[in-house]
Amino acid sequence: MLITCPYCGPRDVIEFTYQGDGNRERPDPASQNFEAWNAYVYDRLNPAGDHNEIWQHSGGCRAHLRVVRNTLTHEISSVAFVRGDHTSIARRKAEGKS
Amino acid sequence: MVERQSPLEPEFHVGSHGNFEHGVEIILTETRPGSIVQLAAWPGEEKALISAIRTVTGLALPDGAGGGLSDGVKSVFGFAPGKFTVADEAEGLAAAFAKVVTPAIGTVTDLSHGRTAIRIAGPKAEWVLAKFFAIDFALPAFPVGAGRSTTHHDVFAQIQRTGADQFDIYVFRSFARSFWKALCHASEEVGYEVQ
Ligand SMILES: [Zn+2]
Numbered sequence: 001m002l003i004t005c006p007y008c009g010p011r012d013v014i015e016f017t018y019q020g021d022g023n024r025e026r027p028d029p030a031s032q033n034f035e036a037w038n039a040y041v042y043d044r045l046n047p048a049g050d051h052n053e054i055w056q057h058s059g060g061c062r063a064h065l066r067v068v069r070n071t072l073t074h075e076i077s078s079v080a081f082v083r084g085d086h087t088s089i090a091r092r093k094a095e096g097k098s
Numbered sequence: 099m100v101e102r103q104s105p106l107e108p109e110f111h112v113g114s115h116g117n118f119e120h121g122v123e124i125i126l127t128e129t130r131p132g133s134i135v136q137l138a139a140w141p142g143e144e145k146a147l148i149s150a151i152r153t154v155t156g157l158a159l160p161d162g163a164g165g166g167l168s169d170g171v172k173s174v175f176g177f178a179p180g181k182f183t184v185a186d187e188a189e190g191l192a193a194a195f196a197k198v199v200t201p202a203i204g205t206v207t208d209l210s211h212g213r214t215a216i217r218i219a220g221p222k223a224e225w226v227l228a229k230f231f232a233i234d235f236a237l238p239a240f241p242v243g244a245g246r247s248t249t250h251h252d253v254f255a256q257i258q259r260t261g262a263d264q265f266d267i268y269v270f271r272s273f274a275r276s277f278w279k280a281l282c283h284a285s286e287e288v289g290y291e292v293q
Contacts, residue, residue, distance in 0.1 A: 007163045007179050008247065012232045015249055059249030061178035081179065083141065 001074050006081055007061045015059035021045075022052035022066055048072055054082065104128055105214055105274045111292055115282065118289030123222040126281060127293045129215040129266060131173075133191030139180040139204040147182070150198040154191070155184060160243070167243035168260045175245025175258045180204070183245065183256055183268065185215065214274035218281065219264040222288040227265060229284050231255070237262060253277055 001013040023045055027036040045051070053067045064082040069075070104110065106128055114122055139147035148159050155172045159165055159182070166175025166182075174184045184191060192208035199206050218226065224235040230250045234240060245258045253276070256268040269277045282290065 009163075011248070014232075059252075059254065060247045061181075062247075063179055083179070 001076075003055065003057075003065070003067060003076055004079055005057045005060060005063065005065065006079060007063055008057060011057070011060055015057060016065075017056045017058040019054040019056050019064065022054045050077060102130070102211070104130070105271050106216075106278045109275055109279050109282070114289065114291045116286030116289050118291070121289060122220070122291045123288040124218060124220040124226055124285040124290035125293055126278075126285065126290055127217045127219075129185075129217050131185040131187055131215055132189035132210065133184075133186040134209045134213045134215065134268065135184045135191045135195055136207040136209050137182045137184060137195065137199060137204060138207075140202075141180070143203045144180045146203045147180070147199065150195065150203065151182060151184065153198050154194045155186070164244045164246055166245045166258055168258065168266075173258060173260065173266065175243065175256075177245050177247045177256050183209075183258075185266075185268075212271055213268045214271045214278075216267045216269065216274070216278060216281065217260070217264065218267065218285075219261065220290075221263055222285075223263045223265055225288065226281070226284050227257075230280070231257070235265075250277070250280075 002010045003013060003016055004010045021044055024040055026040055027033055031037070049070055049072060050068050051071050053069055055065045055067045057063050057065060066080045066082050067076060068078045070077065110128070137147055137151065151174055152158050155174060157167055157169065157172060157174050159174060159176070160167065164176050166173070172186045174182055176182050192206055192210070195206045227235050231248045233246055233248050240246065240259055242259050242261060245256060247256055249255065253269055253273045258266045260266050
């Protein structure tokens with residue numbers, strides 16, 4: 001599996017570290033909304049298809065990346081820097097972006 | 099000034115080694131720069147940092163990811179977004195950068211004692227490095243001056259191409275001897291000389 005880092009270009013997956021599901025939205029750290037925290041920690045979409053993921057190019061430029069990977073085919077359909085992408089997941093969904 | 103010890107020393111054997119009866123196709127050296135500095139720009143301050151690099155080193159960085167250049171004495175290359183490695187034969191680079199890279203522009207980290215710089219040169223340099231790193235070493239994909247960040251068995255490496263068949267590899271000092279031994283073993287089949 002190759003991931004095309006926006007800085008380094010195509011690199012073997014061995015250079016990357018999976019940082020988790022990119023669909024999660026962490027509640028405000030001061031929040032006592034236990035349902036929101038429970039959802040953040042446990043609820044996963046587990047799709048058979050395109051999945052929003054966060055990866056770090058830990059063995060390269062060390063940038064954090066927002067990756068869309070197909071869980072059936074491992075096809076990577078988009079890779080972008082997390083930095084500079086300040087749009088929240090909720091707003092991205094509302095705007096119809098993945 | 100105290101003389102700096104090389105971490106390679108117990109495994110650094112000057113002379114020709116391996117299968118060199120038909121000629122030496124790899125030259126291995128330790129470049130021992132006096133200064134190795136890492137610079138990072140805050141978001142939006144990249145141009146100010148590139149201008150500071152020009153002020154201190156006289157080197158004008160080309161545009162683009164991994165862009166770099168070397169004048170044979172000083173070298174600079176990008177290794178991550180807004181981040182650059184600078185090396186100089188002379189000491190004092192960190193102090194010089196601390197004067198121009200203000201806290202509003204970014205950070206200066208002195209790695210002179212933290213990294214070891216190994217140079218691999220010769221007609222088989224691409225061949226030997228391709229055994230270590232899963233990146234494209236061909237000249238059109240990796241032009242002279244450019245830098246790459248990659249990994250060999252969890253040993254993080256920054257590589258700058260400083261000639262058509264010459265690469266400078268910056269590795270953690272604590273891993274340098276092990277990496278050097280591996281590089282020597284990998285070069286045996288083509289014949290190598292340590293200088
Ligand atoms: Zn990268």
